[in-house]
Amino acid sequence: MTDVQTEQLAALLGSDRVSRDPDALAAHSYDAWPVAVKWRRQNKAPLQPEAIVTPASVDDVSRLLAWASANKVPITPWGAGSAVTGAPLAARGGVSLDLGGLDKTIALNRINHTVRVEAGKMGHDLEAELYAAGLTLNHSPQSLGRSTVGGWLATRATGQFSSRWGSIENLCVSFTVVLSDGRIVEMPDTPRGATGPDLRHLFIGSEGTMGVIVDVTMRVFELTEQQLYETVVFDCLDDGIDAARCIMQRGLRPFVLRLYDEDEAPHAMKDASSRQPVLFLGCEGTSAMAATEMSACLELCSAANGTPAGGAAVEAWMARRFDFSAVENVLDRSGGFAETIEITSGWDRVGQLHRDMKAALAPLADEVLGHFSHAYTHGTSLYLILIGACEDDDAAEQRLLEIWDVAMEQCLAGGAAISHHHGIGYARRQYLKPYLGEVHDLLCNVRSAVDPAGIMNPGKFV
Numbered sequence: 001m002t003d004v005q006t007e008q009l010a011a012l013l014g015s016d017r018v019s020r021d022p023d024a025l026a027a028h029s030y031d032a033w034p035v036a037v038k039w040r041r042q043n044k045a046p047l048q049p050e051a052i053v054t055p056a057s058v059d060d061v062s063r064l065l066a067w068a069s070a071n072k073v074p075i076t077p078w079g080a081g082s083a084v085t086g087a088p089l090a091a092r093g094g095v096s097l098d099l100g101g102l103d104k105t106i107a108l109n110r111i112n113h114t115v116r117v118e119a120g121k122m123g124h125d126l127e128a129e130l131y132a133a134g135l136t137l138n139h140s141p142q143s144l145g146r147s148t149v150g151g152w153l154a155t156r157a158t159g160q161f162s163s164r165w166g167s168i169e170n171l172c173v174s175f176t177v178v179l180s181d182g183r184i185v186e187m188p189d190t191p192r193g194a195t196g197p198d199l200r201h202l203f204i205g206s207e208g209t210m211g212v213i214v215d216v217t218m219r220v221f222e223l224t225e226q227q228l229y230e231t232v233v234f235d236c237l238d239d240g241i242d243a244a245r246c247i248m249q250r251g252l253r254p255f256v257l258r259l260y261d262e263d264e265a266p267h268a269m270k271d272a273s274s275r276q277p278v279l280f281l282g283c284e285g286t287s288a289m290a291a292t293e294m295s296a297c298l299e300l301c302s303a304a305n306g307t308p309a310g311g312a313a314v315e316a317w318m319a320r321r322f323d324f325s326a327v328e329n330v331l332d333r334s335g336g337f338a339e340t341i342e343i344t345s346g347w348d349r350v351g352q353l354h355r356d357m358k359a360a361l362a363p364l365a366d367e368v369l370g371h372f373s374h375a376y377t378h379g380t381s382l383y384l385i386l387i388g389a390c391e392d393d394d395a396a397e398q399r400l401l402e403i404w405d406v407a408m409e410q411c412l413a414g415g416a417a418i419s420h421h422h423g424i425g426y427a428r429r430q431y432l433k434p435y436l437g438e439v440h441d442l443l444c445n446v447r448s449a450v451d452p453a454g455i456m457n458p459g460k461f462v
């Protein structure tokens, strides 16, 4: 961006809305992607924006985008920067559009059980407001306290209770988006419509490449009367996978359904001697519903050779479920590396996929932990955590990139989706085309139609 362009922006939006302060630029040069954490520790900033814009209104966003399209200046939306893929980093310079100031609650509709908020609203703030009204989103990403509602939609996020309540595409009703030419488009907010293709899905998961989401209407739910917990221990992981599959296919919907492999079990149980795969179960609803569902789940676990071991470990996990310090502490050390890779596949392949991925990744890390935590009738997510240490941060950065290569190649070979919920961002950008095949061409065509100037988050997945 030229100085003249910065002056034009300041004249358009007000000088207090545009910053080229080095600290502000640095703050928008790193998200929570472990590779970016290693860049920060080495004072490297390969994906730095040239200016930060903090809009005060939807109108500001509209005027900014119209100006940026006319001047071919890249715009990369920024929610709270909690992405773990490099998605909100400016790959081609230009403006980092920080939506954090658009954080008001617009309306709570008690009849329809919906809430409309501005896109920069932080998850925990919204959840606290709802809780005070006896309500909840039932969307509980581990990053609830460090991510925005707009960011959830843009990344196609999911939460820890998705097996019962669904992911963001099920929990969001509607939203308003500003297109790259400045047009403000409001999506329909009815429960359903047979009115042509549902174009909300153009923007859900678009990672800022199709437009800027400026407000969102989410479903809200009453707090449940009772939550019951149980752990079930299995002799082998395949038995645990069978139990989880049967639970989902029988139509049961535990809100907690997390199966840990034998390497992650000691961490999940907080007990080094727990070396067997373990399933965490949580059932909720009215007392009668929760009890009936739990008993039906345990029956299916018992048929799959599982042994119940009490609910204490799940209750303890519920209390610490937003804590990510184990990974962060490793990344904060010189040479330390940690990465989380989440993928998804059908039940028929996921056991083999888990074995293949762990075998391929084991030489690259001291520990490779695995769990399955978002289940469907036809398949499940697989979440791998890799932890290790190199001689310095540069070596750790290279190791992380090697891990991505090996993991993505394994996914493509194993027929798995390359991301379940973290998204594509910068980390997976080169693997999207091999994964999507011809669908990628279609995506590029759609993107060109929606953003003809190509200004929205360029250098990522299209």
Ligand SMILES: Cc1cc2nc3c(=O)[nH]c(=O)nc-3n(C[C@H](O)[C@H](O)[C@H](O)COP(=O)(O)OP(=O)(O)OC[C@H]3O[C@@H](n4cnc5c(N)ncnc54)[C@H](O)[C@@H]3O)c2cc1C
Residues within 6 Å of the ligand: 031, 032, 076, 077, 078, 079, 080, 081, 082, 083, 084, 087, 088, 089, 099, 119, 120, 140, 141, 142, 143, 146, 147, 148, 149, 150, 151, 152, 153, 154, 155, 156, 157, 158, 159, 160, 207, 208, 209, 211, 212, 213, 214, 324, 421, 422, 457
């Ligand atoms: C500790 C930790 C735990 C996590 N746990 C989960 C989890 O359980 N589930 C999960 O799904 N993810 C999880 N994540 C990943 C991350 O929190 C999510 O991807 C989150 O949805 C990102 O929200 P954000 O507001 O921080 O967006 P950012 O990181 O700022 O941006 C993410 C992407 O969305 C775009 N974007 C942001 N806001 C908008 C907008 N208003 N309009 C258009 N585009 C926009 C950005 O350009 C970027 O491409 C976790 C991350 C961390 C660090």
